[in-house]
Each structure stands twice: as structure tokens, then as C-alpha cells.
Amino acid sequence: MKTLISRTLILLSLLTIASFYSFSQESTKISPYVQLQYFKDNNDNSSLKTTLTYSKNRMEIPLEGMKIIFYSGNEKKNKIAEAVTDEKGVAVCDLKEKSDFSSDATGQWSFSTDFEGNDTIESGSAELSIRDVILKMDLAEVDSVKTITLNAEKIENGIEVPASGEMLTVYVPRMFSLLPIGDVTLDDSGNGSLEFPADLPGDNEGNINIIARFEEHPEFGNVEKTATLKWGVPSSYTVPKGHRALWTKVAPLWMIYTLSILLTGVWGHYLFALISLIRIRRNAKKDESSDLRNI
């Protein structure tokens, strides 16, 4: 018994220490992680995205409601926007109407983002250099083969130059995530092509969405082109009413029969046990009344 009590006390002490340790971390000043990303969408609209997070107990926790300042330029910074982080710790700066960025000698834009910090969170910043790229996607059937042709030209010193040797990834959105269907490496003229699979299911008319992307490219950032056309296999997802299957609302009959038989068998035996208890009680009452009569 003594051993049991002493072991229990040791366990309690360990739990208490663990609890205090977890609370003691609250008092330290938060060191944030600032990430700056560049995006260019299908309509050539550009934006900057800053994500402000910090790490606690191996988890990345977003910092909401923090003021973020966006700058352009490298040596001489020009403030271009201010934004406040949302619940995901994200602040976005739309660059659509802010095209007068100063570029360096090679034509690269420089952006930076600042978080000034406060009493509980340290300040932080991030920088990014981006070269504009013009991405084009052409979808055509070449000799009955559905072919995706991509072309990318980067801007160097104000001139369009083929983005040779660069790699793009082509995706098709599926239910849970994007399905990569292939990578395309651009040739010397900035062109590349990919055969589109003939057996991908589309909607009931065969429509399918295709996305070509530079992803987290060190020079171009995130740039994408999208298109929708009838290259998918028309698929009907409607299930006939009353169809019995694992995935429909109504279960296969064998399942219902099996479960019913099992439950009837088991609960039948329970009922027998319950009736036995009632019979014991009745028998006892009968005995009691006969004893009283004998008295």
C-alpha cells in the first residue's frame, strides 16, 4: 500500500510539473515568423501575401489583427500599403493599381514587408525579389491528342525573353486537392507541351478545369493560368433513387438482414434473462405469501 501511495504521489508531482512547465512558456516574448509571397492570377492581377505566425508546442499559430506594412524598392523603400492580418495570420496587398514599382538594373522588383511588433511580440520582416513573367496556355487537339502548350517569357531590362529551362506543373482540381498531371520544362524558345490524359473524369458534360503554375519559383513567385474545356470524360454522379450500396443512403439488404438476425438473437436472449429475473421475483413473492398463510 505504501508503495502504491508513494507511486501515486510521484505521478501527481510529474503531472503538476508538466502543467507548470506548459504555463511558464506563456511569459516569454513571442518571436514571429514572417513569410512574404507573390501571386499572379489568371487575369494577370498581382498581389503580395504576408503570413504572420509563431511556433508554440510544435504548432504554427497564426497572429490575428496585426498591422503589416508592405514596401516596394530595395535601397529606398516606398510604402505601398498597410493591411491587418486575418484569423489565419494573412495580410494581402493588391498590386493591381500599383504598377509604378522601381526595378533594379536587371528589371527585378523588390518587395518587403514589416511587422513592427508590440509588447508581447517581437518585430519581424521579410523580403522578396520578383521578375515579372508572362505566362500563356494554349489548349488544342494535335492529331487527336489533347495537348497543353505553355509559353513563358520573362521581362529583362524591359524586354521579353524566353524563360527557357524553367519548369511548370499542370494540375486538375479533384475532390480533396489538386491532382498533378505532369511537369513541363520550357525549351529555348520558352515553349513546352504536355499530353493531357484521355481518361480523366469531368462533370456530366465533360468539363474539366486545368491549371498551369509556377509554384514558389525563386524568381517568378506564384504565377498561374487556368482554363476550362470539355476534355474530361462525361461522368454522371447521380445515383438512381433507392440504389442499395455502401455509399448510398440505403444499405444493401444483406447487411440489414444480418444485423437484424444478430440483434434479434442477442436481444432475445437478454429478454430470456430478464424474464428469468421476473420469475425469480414472482417465485419469491409466492413463497412469502405461502409463509404468511402458514403463520
Next chain:
Amino acid sequence: MTEKKLLEDLTPEIESTGLKWYLTFAAFFIVFCVGIYGLIQQIDKGHIVTGMRDNVVWGLYIVNFIFFMGLSYAGALISGVLHLFHTGWRKSVIRLAELITVISLVIGPFFIFFCIGRLDRLPFLVMYPRIQSPITWDVIAISTDLIGCFMFLYLSFIEDFAILRDYRELNVPPWKHKLYKALSLGYTGNEKQKKILKDAKNVMAAMIIAIAIIVYSVLAWIFGVTLQPGWHSTIFGPYFVIAAVFSGTGLLIILMWIFRKIYHLEEYITKRHFVNVGVLLTIIAAFYGYFTFSDYLTKWYGSIKMDSLLIDKLFSDYYSLFIFANYVGILIPCIIIAFPKFRTIPNITIAAVIAVTALWVNRYIIVIPTLETPFLPIQDIRPAWIKYSPTWVEWSLTFAGISVYGMLFMLVSKIAPIISISEMKEKDQIEILK
């Protein structure tokens, strides 16, 4: 050994409660309170306070759930089989097995509740059930099993309640007398009542064996019907059942040792009981080892990419746990019990402790490494999402579960004797007849 002696030996624990009992109970209660504090943290801040993330969505809670449910089914199987086969030595230990069944079955499902992010949606399981879903099977199976095991336990208690009701020298508060009177249903032990009770117990003993096998298989199928590496196995049903009996037998030995020591039951729980249950543990360990080897050999030889990745992970990141669960946990109990000279009560108890701990670890390495080996490539992956390690909240609730287990056993032992007086009396009569 007469009924009078049995009552004199076994009722003092019902009549009075010592300081040690209160201290032990208080210690358990404090651990329970720490668990409640952890639970409040979890409800307040969400599952972010646990180690569970997008990939590893099941952690310690599910491990504990499987473990406790396994103990329960093992208790049901052991008590049912011992009852049906009229094993002579069973009488001292059968009640412990019955209590293991019910108490484990009460605690186990709570870990599912801890694991559910949206508890408010729990009624949907009943409101919109899908018979196709193994989760629905499990809900039906566990609730059916719980009712059946309660009924079997109650049936086995009736005769003892009647004996305690009629024992004039029993010095307990009036509410306990009233309780015994109500729960004994007026049982007097006449021939008709004996026959009714015996038939009901036989039927329920057979039924709980069948239900235990079905219910634990259903739990195994929740894993087995998925295509996850390590889980998608046709032998998972029987493998889980064998593993459950292994852990339950181990726990039975541990409880025999504890109650023998605390309540001074040396005369009733003898070395013979330890050896017999120990031999049962060894036989089951051999079967369990065979199933384990068969399962992993098939996966390893098949060399399916994800299975190979999982086995590599088990032999690298989880090497110590894997070796402990599947080598040490099987071989050491076998060696201790197989050789007669090692078969002392402390040695057999140590073997049981190793077996039970190994089984818990086995559950851990069944659940976690598989979830850390996902089929789908995950974008924007972070190490914290793919590598699970339990937090203090999960540990506190785990220990709270164990403490509730202890508290319930302590409370039950204050209501009725931990050894069945009626069974022992019956044994006495049989021996006199012989």
C-alpha cells in the same frame, strides 16, 4: 470452509473502511481531478491542446479506447468460458473477471468522447445512422455488450446479495441492507429459483462470449476495412480478440495479486490460481505471438510500398516500442511461466504487468505509425502534423481513466465481496459430496 467462515472472512471489507482505503481513494481522486482539468482545457481551447493533427487524427485516446475495450472483452470471455466449463478453480477469480468486463466497458467509450472534436454532433450517430458504417456497428455493438455484461454481472451477484441480506451479524448501514434486499429480488435459494438462475446465467455466459468476439471484431474492422497500411488485414478481427484476451488475462493476475494482498485473501486466491491463470496467459501469448508474426511477415514479404514504409518506420522510429511490444511482451511472460521453478506469485504478477504494458504499447504502434504513413501526398506539410507525440492533456486523461478504474473497483468491493460467496459455498458443497 462453511458459509459462516466465508462471511466472516469476506464481509469485514464491506463493514468497515480503513484509513489506507481512504488515502488510496483520495490519491486516485486527485489524479482524476487533474484529468478533469485537462479535459476543461481541451473543451476550452479545442483539440489543439492535444498532439493530434491533420494527419494523426487518432492518438492516445483511441489507443486507450481499444485497450480498455480489449480488457472488457477479455473479462467477458474468461468469465463466460470459466462459467460454462465449470472450471473448479474459477470460483475465486470469476467475479474479478466479471468486474473487469463491466468496469472496462464503462470507462472505454469515454475516450471516444474525448477524441471527438464536435461532441454536439454525437446524437447524429443515432439520429441518422448508416448501417454501412463500421462506426454505427460499433455503437450498436458496444451498447448491446454493455447491457449484456451488466445483466450477467447482476445475475452472478443475486445469490450473494441474498446471502448478505440474510446475514444477521452483518454490520453495515441501513441503506446497504435495503440495497441487498432490493437487489436480491427476494431470492431464497429454493430449487425452482436455483434452476431459473442457473439457466439464465448459462444463457448469458454463452451470449457474452459470442458478443465479446463479435464486438471486438467489429472494433478491429473499423481499422481493417480501411485501406491504410498496417490496418488493412483480414486477420485483424481474430488478432484483436486474441490480443484482448492476452491483456485481460494479464490484468486478472494483477488484480488477483492486489486484492489478495490488500484484503488478505491468501486462503482463497492461492498459488494454484496464479499458476492456472498464468498458464492460460502463456498459451494466449503463444497464439498472440503467432498472429503478430503472421501479420507482419505477410506485410514485409509482400513489399507493397506503403507497407514497407510502415515496417521501416516500426524498425527505426518505433524500434524500442516494437521490440518491447512484440518480443519482450510475449517472450518474457512465456519464459517466466513456462519453467516451473520461476512460477512464484510475484514472478507471475511481474509477467502479467509486462504483458499488459506490452499490449498497451502494441495498441499504440498499431494506431500511430500507420497514421504517420499517409497514402496521399500532402501539400504544405509541417513536421508537427505528421509526427505525433501526446501532450500532458492526453496523459492526464489517460491516468484519469486508470484512476477511475481503480476507484470503481474499490467502490464495488465495498458493496459486495470481491470473491463470490455463493460460488465458493457451492464449491464447498461439491467437495463435501466428493
